[in-house]
Amino acid sequence: MQSNLSYILLFLLLFCSLTNTRSQDIRPKVKPIPMVVKNSLSKAITTPEKIIKNDTLPLKKQDSIQLDTIKPKEAITDLITHVAKDYTTQNATKKTVTLYNEAHVVYTDIDLKAGIIIIDYINNTLFAKGIKDSTGYNQKPVFKQGGQESEQDSMIYNFKTKKAIIYGIRTRQEPGMFILGEKSKRVNDSTIYMRNIKFTTSDKEKPDYYIGVKKAKVVPNKKIVAGLSNLVIADVPTPVFLPFAYFPMGKNRTSGFIFPAIQTGTSNRGIGIQNGGYYFAVNDYIDLELLGDIYSNGSWGFRARSQYYVRYKFSGGFNLSFEKLIRSTRGFDDYSEATNFNIRWSHRQDPKASPNSNFGASVNLGSSQYFRQSLNEFNNSNFLTNTFSSSISYQKTFAGTPFNMSANATHSQNTNTGTVTMALPSLQLSMSRIYPFAGKGGIKKNPLQKIGLTYNMQGEYRINTSEDEFFTAKMFETANAGV
Known part of the structure; x- marks a missing residue:
């Protein structure tokens, strides 16, 4: 039993040794990398039916339009003319031109005058200002363009955008x-x-x-x-x-408000607003202007003005003024009140309008003291006028007849004495000479045929009155009528 166990152990030992030796002799397997055949497919396949196309989409053609070679438009497109009284300096690095004292620049429709002008060609700008000296700020820039003119303290103008920044414009x-x-x-x-x-x-x-x-x-x-x-x-x-x-x-002509003038107390009426109102552009033939005044002491005034014109027919103007004037302050010795008015009317008929008739008017009537007391009408010529006169006339010729007629209304007023004389109206009817017994063709051989007839009739309604009774029923009490 013991000997058998020894044989078994010996056998196991030999087996392990053989196994270890065999494992060391085994070489690792190297997997070969297959070689890549270059373009073998294209060489192998030669028939057109078997050609394999990589992409059936057509290639995009290159755009034949070339890039824009036109250079961008320069900001300064015209010649700049400049001049200065003292000096002109140029900076090549900064590309600027400086003009000093009475500088003047002209570019297209721009005209600029100033004490100092600086032209910047890099930024396409122009800077202008005045000159400070012992007398103050002088030679302010004066800018002109498109029929417009302005004065300013300083300004910057851009040639490219054609815009300007202005300081202190007037x-x-x-x-x-x-x-x-x-x-x-x-x-x-x-x-x-x-x-x-x-x-x-x-x-x-x-x-x-x-x-x-x-x-x-x-x-x-x-x-x-x-x-x-x-x-x-x-x-x-x-x-x-x-x-x-x-x-x-x-x-x-455009309808709109009329900006008033301000009275700051230089007159004896105090502070007030003068000639403020509204303008009516009624149409192409007539307009209307309504104006008013008002003062701190209670004085006031009203005016209505109108102009009319019809081509080849007639033209004229109308002016109505009424004023309530107060001088000084109530309770003082120099206090006074006055009511003045004035009416002016002019009318002219075009000769082409009616060859057989004519109508015209020239009217100027009102208070004797109107031009002497009104601030709106004060001037030397009217101040020295001592007579108001008016005339309205109408003439008519009856075509195909020897008759003609005229009617007139006249007015005369002495501003010193206050007397008023009027003819309302003065009528005249006349017949040119006729020969009722003349022969055929107007032949006048015998004394009877030479007998001529003419006719003239004149009538008048005359009024003599005073300014105090003017436009009252009392002025008709002294009226005279006659033919």
């Missing part, structure tokens, strides 16, 4: 409106946006009165559209406000 618009703005943006020659503006009819650099507006749009010679507006007198805001304002500025 310009005039028709009719008699001055515009002062703190900062403005000129979009083009027809549109300006402004900030902190003063609208006034005063031509002073610092006006005594104006309408203050924060923002506004100005279309030169056409209109002004503004926001909240406030009337300012002597730099003191008044309680007069407008939520918005529209001022027509066109040369063509």
